[in-house]
Amino acid sequence: MNITQEFETIAAISTPIGCGGVGVIRISGGKSFEIALKISGKKELTAGRICHGWIYDGDVKIDEVIILPFKSPNSYTGEDVVEIQCHGGVNVVKNILDVVLKSGARPAQRGEFTKRAFLNKKLDLSQAEAIDDLIHAKTSKFAIQSAKNLSGVLAAKIKEIKKDIFETSSRIVAGIDFPEDVQEPEYSYLVEQFTKSIAEINKILDCAKSSDILRQGITSAIVGRPNVGKSSIFNALLNLERAIVTDVAGTTRDVIKENLDLGAALTLIDTAGIRDDDNIDKVEEIGIKYSMQSVNDADFVIFVYDYSEGFTPQDKEIYDSIKNKPHIVAANKFDLAKGDNRFSDFPDEIKVSAYSKFGIDELKEKIKNMITKFSPDDTEFVTNKRQQACLIRCNEFLNRALSAAQKFELQDMIFIDLKSALLSLDEITGEVITDDILNNIFDNFCIGK
Ligand SMILES: Nc1nc2c(ncn2[C@@H]2O[C@H](COP(=O)(O)OP(=O)(O)OP(=O)(O)O)[C@@H](O)[C@H]2O)c(=O)[nH]1
Ligand SMILES: [Mg+2]
Missing domain, CATH: 3.30.1360.120 (Probable tRNA modification gtpase trme; domain 1)
Structure with a gap:
């Protein structure tokens, strides 16, 4: 070398x-x-x-x-x-x-x-980016996916697609340069080739959503009235005394975030209890505003109410505001409930006790199922935003070439789009790349790597 x-x-x-x-x-x-x-x-x-x-x-x-x-x-x-x-x-x-x-x-x-x-x-370049992914992977699953790219899985797929486009381009050029000796390729052949390449790229792009989730993980907010035990459940799920727990309503004033690895990375957010009360101070008011924001941003919500007190009108008000989002209902303080004869307010609620840890494993299972709904087990290709943008651009050129071929337009023009499509793919592996893009990529790395 x-x-x-x-x-x-x-x-x-x-x-x-x-x-x-x-x-x-x-x-x-x-x-x-x-x-x-x-x-x-x-x-x-x-x-x-x-x-x-x-x-x-x-x-x-x-x-x-x-x-x-x-x-x-x-x-x-x-x-x-x-x-x-x-x-x-x-x-x-x-x-x-x-x-x-x-x-x-x-x-x-x-x-x-x-x-x-x-x-x-x-x-x-795709392998260099995979190293950064590998180092920063939030879950073991994403680390394994990144290692695939490090070994060149994405690069190999891009090379394969490039080879097809290059071959078609070469046949077009031969037809243009040597019209007497070489026949220009049939339009039906071009349509077939472009359709195939577009489908191959779409296959990688179809994995984009799942690779984003594997990369960034999923966010879930624990929401409910003050004192129902949100912070206690948060701690129990993390197996850590992370959030302050007291019997004072309005203990949590800020959003507290922690990562939980349940297959895919889950960012769990504990929020301030939501209440509409004249006695709340400024800090709690801001905390409640953050809680609402967290609910909006979360992929799904864990709604908590106090089972020993029953489902109150205030609980209902909060529940109604989140019920259109994917959610899990946790009926907490089950240890205080006098028997389990009371009719469950939600047939699929999970009865838990953050205090005795009853039902916490079941809650974890339910969270895992929710995560699975969002993230597939596996994804064939992991890509980042930069690579996805290159693929989308490549497909735009290929789609233009396809529609030109369907209309029997001049092959010289089709060739120009194919050249641009190839350049977009070259950017993924870094064969064509500007200094700015390059610096931007490596600036995100850590020192020493
Ligand atoms: N017996 C019993 N007490 C619980 C349980 N979960 C929480 N508590 C108690 O309920 C009180 C409130 O718990 P927190 O976890 O602080 O409640 P919270 O919903 O985070 O409250 P805010 O932060 O004020 O909104 C504390 O005294 C806890 O010890 C439970 O499962 N059983
Ligand atoms: Mg709290």
Whole structure:
């Protein structure tokens, strides 16, 4: 492989800042080996051979480390790379990075290692974006889907579609350039080919909704009157004393969000109890406004009422305002109910007790079912907004080409649309991309990746 770009040597801490078993400092660029030799006092480093030693700042020993040298092009970035594994302490990694920077490297920017890997053709743009997805995946399911793209599933599909369009374009060009020797393709053939490519792209776009859900997850708001036990249920679902619980009506004043992984990422929101009361203060009033907003934004609602008190007219008022949204009804404080002879206000409500945890597992199951309704088990192709925009643009050009072919228009004109369609697909894998778009993509990465 030819390394086409020469860059300054960069370095960064590649592991999260915090205490851990191991911390990794990554160096990439032409001076990586020179720097590593200088700060370790080693005579030589052999690519692919792990080396044990110390890192020094002058005479001062900084840490005992393992050095992993990679020679271009066989590295993550495609350049010479040295990774230093040290003890995972906040200051240890920082001290080693400081020595590396003093010795000739400059701090890496966000995503700069992966950007170099892309520029050095170690991976295409869809694979680079998959790395970012993989790192930030909120659920194990999305991580697995992202790994598929990292292995090139989306890129391979795009390549396949491109090949078809390219072949048709070539036949059109041959017909235009050598009219005596080569017949221009039949219009029926063009219609067939374009219809096929459009369908292939639609197949990827059909997965867009599910990949968005897998990426961003689903949001659910817990709603009800004050004191019915919303925060208690919130805590019970999270298995965490996250929200403050008291017997004072109006305890929760703000929206509290937490993530819950029940297959797909669920953002669970605890809200201020809704009431229309002259005695409420300004803070609670704002809290109630936020509650309403959360209901609007949520994909589905968990409506809570106090079963021991029964379904009151105030409960009904709140229920009526959410009933048109997908929802689950949780009848809380079941432990306080005198027997279960009372007629259930909702036949499919779940009786729970946040206090004794009765029914919480059943509630979780119901939430899971709700999530399943929104998110499919699996999605063949994971795409992000940028990739979806490229696919939509490609289909617009293909649709124009299709309608031109159906009207037997000049094939020269059809060819222009096909060229644009191909360019849109090239943007997905990064064969054609502007610096602005590229910077925008890698700016979202973390430092050290
Ligand atoms: N016995 C019993 N008490 C409960 C149960 N759930 C909540 N409580 C009590 O009810 C009171 C109110 O609970 P919260 O969880 O703060 O209620 P909330 O709906 O969040 O109230 P606001 O934040 O004021 O809207 C507290 O004293 C809880 O201990 C339950 O299942 N059984
Ligand atoms: Mg509360």
